[in-house]
Amino acid sequence: MTPAPSSPPQQTAPFTPPHLTIVDHPLVQHKLTLMRERDTSTAVFRQLLREISVLLAYEVTRELELTRITIQTPICEMQAPVLEGKKLALISILRAGNGLLDGILELIPAARVGFLGLYRDPETLQPVQYYAKVPSELDARMVIVVDPMLATGNSSAAAVQLLKDKGARNIRFLCLLAAPEGVARMREAHPDVPIVTAALDERLDAHGYIVPGLGDAGDRMFGTR
Numbered sequence: 001m002t003p004a005p006s007s008p009p010q011q012t013a014p015f016t017p018p019h020l021t022i023v024d025h026p027l028v029q030h031k032l033t034l035m036r037e038r039d040t041s042t043a044v045f046r047q048l049l050r051e052i053s054v055l056l057a058y059e060v061t062r063e064l065e066l067t068r069i070t071i072q073t074p075i076c077e078m079q080a081p082v083l084e085g086k087k088l089a090l091i092s093i094l095r096a097g098n099g100l101l102d103g104i105l106e107l108i109p110a111a112r113v114g115f116l117g118l119y120r121d122p123e124t125l126q127p128v129q130y131y132a133k134v135p136s137e138l139d140a141r142m143v144i145v146v147d148p149m150l151a152t153g154n155s156s157a158a159a160v161q162l163l164k165d166k167g168a169r170n171i172r173f174l175c176l177l178a179a180p181e182g183v184a185r186m187r188e189a190h191p192d193v194p195i196v197t198a199a200l201d202e203r204l205d206a207h208g209y210i211v212p213g214l215g216d217a218g219d220r221m222f223g224t225r
């Protein structure tokens with residue numbers, strides 16, 4: 001008698017905090033690996049970032065509200081879905097956030113765009129705002145904050161607070177890579193803000209870089225050092 005086949009080993013899914021979505025689509029993961037490679041050129045890095053940001057934008061906008069309008073197809077009239085409400089707002093955290101904008105705007109060309117600049121005070125180590133220009137009526141829009149690297153989470157949390165102070169209520173955070181420390185900081189400061197990322201890495205190093213990460217995202221996309 002042939003023994004009954006043993007059951008396959010149980011796969012335990014890695015723990016994902018409820019407010020965190022990891023976009024584990026094969027295209028996203030493949031492109032991210034190429035971006036992590038030290039020897040990937042600036043031009044290729046930039047192109048991959050553009051491509052991957054379209055895929056991440058698809059996920060982060062999943063809950064945009066729809067309404068129905070009456071249209072006439074060549075065959076008949078129908079009630080068809082369209083986006084409801086005000087155009088969404090993309091807020092780029094300078095400077096690396098700008099690398100995500102082009103791809104997202106390809107998908108959502110009518111989005112309004114704002115910019116926030118924050119630096120870290122060398123004494124207090126707290127983020128200080130040096131630039132802010134954001135769209136009006138943030139309270140009536142879905143607001144997507146974009147920054148490729150969620151590292152300590154301090155500037156991200158400060159940016160979200162600034163947007164809340166300006167009236168934003170429906171906020172999402174889009175990044176390429178997240179560190180557990182940054183996710184925890186955001187969770188503590190803004191549990192109402194869902195995070196969408198391509199990967200949750202292991203940790204931060206002593207200099208605040210994500211490990212294994214991809215290095216300095218701004219330097220890699222702009223070719224600086």
Ligand code: URA
Nearest residue numbers: 149151209210216217
């Ligand atoms: N910012 C970066 O660009 N890279 C990191 O690893 C952390 C923060």
